[in-house]
Amino acid sequence: MLPVYDLLHSNAGADRIVQTSLDFWKAGRNRDELELKDLETLLSLSVFNDNQSGFFHTSLIDKNLVDFFVPFLPLEYEHVVQCTMAEMRARGLQPDRDVADKVAKDLVYFPKSERVFSVKGCKTIESKLHYYT
Incomplete structure (x- = not known):
């Protein structure tokens, strides 16, 4: 067992x-x-x-x-891009790296000066993606 x-x-x-x-x-x-x-x-x-x-x-x-x-x-920029690409696939869209980059760049990162890690991870990807597609 x-x-x-x-x-x-x-x-x-x-x-x-x-x-x-x-x-x-x-x-x-x-x-x-x-x-x-x-x-x-x-x-x-x-x-x-x-x-x-x-x-x-x-x-x-x-x-x-x-x-x-x-x-x-904490998630880095590239992980946010991956989340965005996965969300596009989940919506039946063709994954587009340019769109994923735009969404990822729109998020807030820390530390502020270096922008290494996403403050909210991938939590807001779903709601932000519709602005770019």
């Missing part, structure tokens, strides 16, 4: 994920080089010690009852 896992989705630790992603970028490392081991302990401690987190000093973490922390990394 296969093991059964419960899944809990949370924004807890998001600041640490973003900071680690930025640190990798500033060091000239690719976001895809980030591994779970780079974030897992950091996330566990961060959410355990954050009094704004729903996991603040919880026994779930204290007693090592959480098997995995799965970080969702």
Whole structure:
């Protein structure tokens, strides 16, 4: 019999994920080089010690009852382009890189001066795409 896992989705630790992603970028490392081991302990401690987190000093973490922390990394420009191309396909449109670039350029990125990561990921692609098609 296969093991059964419960899944809990949370924004807890998001600041640490973003900071680690930025640190990798500033060091000239690719976001895809980030591994779970780079974030897992950091996330566990961060959410355990954050009094704004729903996991603040919880026994779930204290007693090592959480098997995995799965970080969702911030999306870069190229990922937003990929989301836009996928949304075009989902709408039955021919994917168009020029349109995808226009949509991706219209989003807000951070840090402000470098525009590395999308502030909202791909959440607004669906609503913005109709302006360009």
